Structure formats: structure tokens, C-alpha cells
Amino acid sequence: MKDSLRIFALLWLAISLQGCAGYSKMVNSFAPPKQKSAVTVQFEETDTKTAGASPFCPKPEQKVQEIYMVMPEDGDKVGTVDVIFNDGKEAVLHGDYSAMSLAGDEKKSFLGNESQLKEMFGVAVGALPKAPKTSLLYFLLGADELTPESKNDAELIFNDFAGRDAPEVLIVGHTDTAGPAAKNQTLSMKRAERVKKHLIERGITATDIQVSGMGERHLLVKTPDNKKEPKNRRVEITIR
Amino acid sequence: MLNIIRYSAIASLLFAVSSSAFADSIGKIKKLSGQVSIERPSGKVTPSLGDAVYQTDRIVTGSDGYIGLLFNDDSRLAAGSNSTLALDKFSFDPVTHAGAFDVSMQKGTLSVISGKLTQKQPGALKVRTPAAILAVRGTEFSVRIEDPAKE
Numbered sequence: 001m002k003d004s005l006r007i008f009a010l011l012w013l014a015i016s017l018q019g020c021a022g023y024s025k026m027v028n029s030f031a032p033p034k035q036k037s038a039v040t041v042q043f044e045e046t047d048t049k050t051a052g053a054s055p056f057c058p059k060p061e062q063k064v065q066e067i068y069m070v071m072p073e074d075g076d077k078v079g080t081v082d083v084i085f086n087d088g089k090e091a092v093l094h095g096d097y098s099a100m101s102l103a104g105d106e107k108k109s110f111l112g113n114e115s116q117l118k119e120m121f122g123v124a125v126g127a128l129p130k131a132p133k134t135s136l137l138y139f140l141l142g143a144d145e146l147t148p149e150s151k152n153d154a155e156l157i158f159n160d161f162a163g164r165d166a167p168e169v170l171i172v173g174h175t176d177t178a179g180p181a182a183k184n185q186t187l188s189m190k191r192a193e194r195v196k197k198h199l200i201e202r203g204i205t206a207t208d209i210q211v212s213g214m215g216e217r218h219l220l221v222k223t224p225d226n227k228k229e230p231k232n233r234r235v236e237i238t239i240r
Numbered sequence: 241m242l243n244i245i246r247y248s249a250i251a252s253l254l255f256a257v258s259s260s261a262f263a264d265s266i267g268k269i270k271k272l273s274g275q276v277s278i279e280r281p282s283g284k285v286t287p288s289l290g291d292a293v294y295q296t297d298r299i300v301t302g303s304d305g306y307i308g309l310l311f312n313d314d315s316r317l318a319a320g321s322n323s324t325l326a327l328d329k330f331s332f333d334p335v336t337h338a339g340a341f342d343v344s345m346q347k348g349t350l351s352v353i354s355g356k357l358t359q360k361q362p363g364a365l366k367v368r369t370p371a372a373i374l375a376v377r378g379t380e381f382s383v384r385i386e387d388p389a390k391e
Binding site: 068071086093117 | 269270271308319349353363370374378380386
């Protein structure tokens, strides 16, 4: 007990000697080690005034004017935003929920969470459109007929389309290098048109669909001329 | 026969006009609700879902409004209520993915998911706020700017 009192006294002394900036640094050093990507904010130019607030050194409350927050990423991606303030100071937000607020000239970094993100930015986050999606459908040799596997995949594409607002479809037909290039140009267009027809039969408006044919010019698998290659006999469908 | 030639000339002219208009479009409105207006040099318009947006468009949302945009490089931006967002600059080469995207935000909330531009070059998407410039290296973040006029 006596020992802990002594430690407290030392701590107090340390705070008194170092002033508020020292307190902030200490508080920061007490923070639990952060997991994985949550390195949060690093100031390239250290600004001790903004590092944290001490209960011993109250500052006049400044109204928060701006808040920035990195949103959680899918998979192992890590979000990074460089912040360059008008006064020349720079900061880096790095990792999920890494955040910063600005009040007057006071810049404060913090680690947000899901509920804060929702509370502060909920409507905007909810209004983000779905990511565009590109799928490949494959065709039988020399024909505009889908392979049986691709007929199943086509179903999934149609369902994805139905779940979007103001959807657009881009269909690009391709062929392998078997046969003359001019014939393949026509065939690639026919394949794209065939998929378009499927989509229209399912109630998608023709004006929402753009088709084009690339012939044998954009090979998925590089081959010499006059080579049958099932992976090159395809249509790329992008739904956005 | 002459008529056919005339019609095809008109059709190709129409196609040229519509495709040049398409080239100017930098993105489309994919989410829209409440009071939203877009200010353009030609005047103020009330947009509909699916409409195109253009460089220098200034988007203003009201107290019940929001808008979600999908751009040509697959970047996605959404503004919440009481927001003012300007699409200052957008250039994107669909083949090389090179270009730049600058937006500025005066007030409100903005959520951003960067696309092919920042994949190609980190920092190619920039958001200017009253106090700072945010250069997006990748990929998802939000900004909130309080309205100075509001108490």
C-alpha cells in the first residue's frame, strides 16, 4: 500500500515536472497493445498539444468541426488515408476504424468502432452503391451456345442484377483464334447478343444493356493463331 | 433510296452526339432519396436514379436526402443528409487506369470506396475539406464536416 502510494507520488511528480504534454504521452504509453492493423494514426510531425487531454490541465472545449474515419476492409486489405492539413501538418490514418477529429487547431486521433461509424456516418455508408461485378460465361466451340456450367452461372448473374438499383450491363464477346479473324469478330458479337437476348427475356430493359464484340483480339489465354481454346470462347458480363 | 441515306446520316449524327455525351459522363446515380439537387453551369437540376453525373457538378442534399454514386473507375461515393459535395475533377483512362479524381466537401457526411484509379496510383483520389486534403491510398473511409452555420 505504502509502495503504491509512493509510485503514485512519483507519477504525480513526473506529471508536474513534464506538464500536460508529458501526461498525455504517459497515458498514451499505457494504452493496450493494438491488434494487427490497428496502428491507427501516426503524426509525421509530433504535436504534443494534440496527443491527448489531461484531467489536470483542462482546455477550453473546442467544437469538433471535422471527423475522418477509415472503414473496415474486406479480407486482409488495410485502409490508408494521408491527411494534409491547411496548416501544413500531416497525419496518416491506417487500419480499420483508425480515426481523427479536428476542433479548432486541435487534432485528435482515436480508434473508432462499428457503432461510432454508424452513428457518425450511417446514412452515407448505407447509400454506397454495390460494387460492380464482372463474370465470365463460356461458349461451345464455334457457336453462340453457352456451356452447361455457364448456363448455371448465368442464373447467378441474373439474380445479382435483380438486386441492384439502376443497374447497367456491359457485355463483351470474345472468341478463340480458331478460324479467320473476320468470322471471329462476327461470332464474338453474336455471343454478346445472345447473352443480351437472355437478359431481355428475363425482363431487363434493352437500353440498360451495352454489347460489343472483341473477336479474337483480347485473349484470356494467350495462344498462337488457329488454336482452339475453351477459355477464350467467352463473354464478359459486368453488372454495375 | 435517298431517304435511307438521309436517315442513316441522321442516325449516325445522333449516335455521335449521344456517344460524346456518354464520354463526358463520369459516373451514375445508383442510390437516391429525399431532397437532392445538382448545380451545373447550365442551372440547377433535380436528378433521378440512373442519371449521369459530370465533372464540376455540385451536389447538395437536404435534411432528408442522400445520394450514392458509381464512377467510371468503379470508385463509389455517397453523401448523407445536409451535405454539399463538388466533383471538381475526374479523369480516367479505361485502358491504363491512369487519371485523377478530386472532390471537395463543404459540409455533411461523405463515404468513399476508391476504385481503379487508386489501385493504379495510391493517392489519385483526393477529398478536400475546409481544413485538409485527404489523399486516399485505399480504399474505404468516411468524412464528416459540421455545418458552421448550425448550432
